[in-house]
Amino acid sequence: MDPQHIGPYTVLRRLGGGGMGLVYLGVGGTGSTHGLAAVKVIRPEYAEDRQFRRRFAHEARASARVSGPGIAAVLSDGVDENPPWLATEFVPGPSLSEAVRAYGPLEVRRLGLLLAAALRRIHVSGLVHRDLKPSNVMMGGDGPVIIDFGIARAREDTRLTRTGVIGTSGYIAPEYLQHGRFDARSDVFALGSVLAFAASGQSPYGTGHPAAVDVRVLSEEPDLTGIDPPVADLLRACLARDPAERPTPATIETVLAGLPGGTPPWPPPALAAEIARRTREAAEQVRYEPTVVDPAADPLHGARTRTAARPAAPVSPPQPQPSSQRIPRPDPPLLQGFSPPADSGRRRLPRRKLLLGLAALSATGAGAYTLAGVFQEEQPDPRQNWRFAPGSEMGDATMAGGTLYLGSHKNSSLYAVDAATGRQRWAYTAESSVAGQPAVLGGTVFAASSEGKLHAVDVANGSRRWTVPLPSLGGVSVAAGDKLVYARATDGYLYGFDPETGRHRWRFQTGEGMPTGRTPVAAGTVFAMTNKGVLHAVDAATGRPRWKFSGTGDTTSGSPSVHGGTVCLGTEEHWVHALETASGRQRWKRRLGGSINDVHVRGDAVYVHCQDRFLYALDAGTGKQRWRCEIGAGTEGVAVVGNTVYAGRSHPSKLLALDSRTGKPRWEVPLRDPSAMPWGEDEARISSEIRISGRNAYFTALGLYSFRIDP
Known part of the structure; x- marks a missing residue:
């Protein structure tokens, strides 16, 4: 039952x-x-x-x-x-397999472009899907949605499947069938097979017993009959038996976007009515x-x-409040109609009363607060200064000299934006998307493209100074020091380059893959984390190893954070580890109430967000808890300015302000601009690092936003 x-x-x-x-x-x-x-x-x-x-x-x-x-x-x-x-x-819509069975083959240019973009985001995050197939693609009103990513791996190498194969025949890459190897390129094979099914109504390797289908994958060419030649050529490349010959998701986006006639709108006409019907049914399900x-x-x-x-x-327990201040409970957002403001030309977040929770919870040995209260109070209301929107989801921003530098996930551009006005200073075009966080050193900004190139660009005019190719399957992260620029590739190597010429100075091998994310540089040392949780400290000038730490015994999460002689890292098993930057000696470790999402060392405190929905402040010297505040799931960044801690939350998107000394909430504001963002993208995804400068906060979503946080 x-x-x-x-x-x-x-x-x-x-x-x-x-x-x-x-x-x-x-x-x-x-x-x-x-x-x-x-x-x-x-x-x-x-x-x-x-x-x-x-x-x-x-x-x-x-x-x-x-x-x-x-x-x-x-x-x-x-x-x-x-x-x-x-x-x-x-996602209320049908799956791709249901849609093809009901309506026949689909136009796949838009479908392929959107799926490739989603797959790229998964890979840049250090994950692979491993079981991409038509039933794992849902047809939503805003585009196709990939489900079940990252979960198929959990079934692998257990006593239940050790002699079996994970995946669905016809969508399993040849290298996995033959050698048990699986990486981001294997997902590209599956994507090619998914798009071939959508375009023709049948698997490119036919049907029948799974073993027979697997043999065709290993020995026969895919059947792409009836598919438009330009699309068929791209799918044939995706289905290459040699993983090295397959395009990256970013290349698939570029090719599909450049086909004659452009890409059709979403959703396809045959599916629009069905998606709308299921969306209405989903709204009724709430009741x-x-x-x-x-x-x-x-x-x-x-x-x-x-x-x-x-x-x-x-809902939170009701708090005492004057009888004249009764707050009606709104309907769920899916049931609410959407209509843009009459003054749709103004890109401003209207001033509003904020709901702020200041109810205190008891905690042993430390203060604890929650944002779950429901009484009204006039609070500072951060107002939008400007919005920079080039028509694509943006990556993390870096600020230097009053300019914000950031890349686009879609149009292969690196932008320089004036932090005071939001005006574009220049745009630099790379060969593929610039999704990672740029780094600035002197008069040069450095950015990595998704296909594995390091670009050096003049900060004054956006002209190219040099480019260097780097091996990469899922993205390259970049950091800058006093004299060198450092690139961390997913092939397990850390590189040092001369910032003036791009000449290779040194290369350090970690022995295993490294995820994208922060690559801290401090005290002449580069700190690089591997996929298996080993932290390497590398001499920034020579590339020689200084020390490595592998004493967690657990799976690490996020990127390391360094400040004031302390480097911290968190684990999936609830532990925070603090090490000396000079020697790697462990200062302390502390177990918190949930798996660690991210760790930030700021001043004499360590701020940790956990899966238990709390933000913790620990003493950087001893690890003793100072306070904790319940802020919810999906925290995407922490910034500390003066006596205020700013935390970004993505479910739903809000900017929270807390007292850094006590953890007491000061205010919160939704980070959304319904007049500027299309329906379906109204909840902005905050950057992994909030940028605070003076009285302004900056974050990225479908564009770059500036908010006044101290009126």
Whole structure:
């Protein structure tokens, strides 16, 4: 019998099932724009396997750090519960396999462009999907959405599947079938097969027994009959048996966007009505009265009855307030109509009253606060100064000399934007998307493109100084020191370059892959983290190793943070480790209440956001907790200016201001601009680092935004 509740979710109905478990439509959790979630419950045979549970917890929490258009966001999880479960964004549309069965072959130029962009975001985050297929692509109103990324790996190398193959025949890359190897290029193979199915209505390797299909993948050319030649040529490249011959997702985007006639709008006409119908049904589900079992009526099987009240997202306990200040509870956003303001030409966030929670919670040995209160109070209201929107989702920004430098995920450009006015100073065009965070040294800004090139650009006019190719499967991160610029590639090498000429100075091999993210440089040392959680300290001038730390025994999360002689890192197993930057000697370690999302060392404090929804402030010298504040899931960055801690939250998107001494909330403001952003993208995704300068805060989403935070 289906459960009535899974974690905080009330079960409305079963959506389906697969090899790993059953999927339910649930309501009542947090983080979803409409209160609904797809909740996957793991099958008992997997839940009983300890190795699987550990891998599932790691992959679920890694997936929670990935967000963006085309990706079903992870909302919450119960990886430690029995059975374990995972809640993701619910997409009301049909799957791609359902759409093709119902409406026949589809025009795939827009579909392919959007899926390639989503796949690129997954890869840049250090993950691969491993089971991309038509049933794992949902057709949403704003575009296709990839589901179940990062989860298939949890099934691999357990006692249940050690002799089997993970994936679906016809979409499994040849290198995995032959050698058990799988990386980002294997996802490109699956994408090619998915698009071929969408364009022709059939798998390019036919149907039949899975073993027979696998043999065709290894020995025969794909059948692309009936597909337009320019698209067929691209898909044939994606399906190359040699992974090195396949294009990157960024190249697929570029090729599809450049085809004659452009890319058609989304959604396709045949699907538009069906997506709209399912979206209306999803809105009605919020008021759905679920079927429950009354054991008293039927002791053996139970009689199915209906509850009297509709399920709703849990709300905070009511706080005392004057009777004249009653706040009506709004309908879920999915039920609200959307209409842009009459003055749609002005890109300003209107002044409003903010809801601020100042209720104190008891905590042993330290202060604790929550943002869950419901009384009204006049607070500083950060107002939008300007918005820079080149028509694409932007990457992380770097500020230097009053200019913000940032790249675009879509149009292969690096932008220089005046921080005071939002005016574009110049734009530099690279060969592929510039999604990572640039670095500035002297009169040069350095940026890495997704296909593995390091670009040096003049800060004055945007002219190219030099470019250097770098091996990369998922992106390159860049840092700058006093005399050298450093590039960290996903091939496991750290490189040092002369900033004036681009001449290679040294190369350091870590022995394993390195994820994208921060590469701190401090006290003449470059700090590089590997995928397996080993922290390397490398001499910035020579590339020689100084020390390495691998004493966590756990899986590390996020990037290291360095300040004032201390380097900190967090783990999936709830630990924060503090090391001396000079020697790598461990100063202290502390276990907190959840898996560590990210760690930031600022001044004499270490700020840590955990999966338990709290932001912690620890003493940098001793690790003792100073305070904690409940700020919710999806924190995307921390900045400290004076006595204020600014934290960005992405579920939903808000900028929070806390007292750095006590953790007491000061104010919060939604980071959204309905008059400037299209419907479906109204919840802006905050940059992984908030930029604070003077009285202004900057963050990126579908554009670059500037807010006045201290009127």
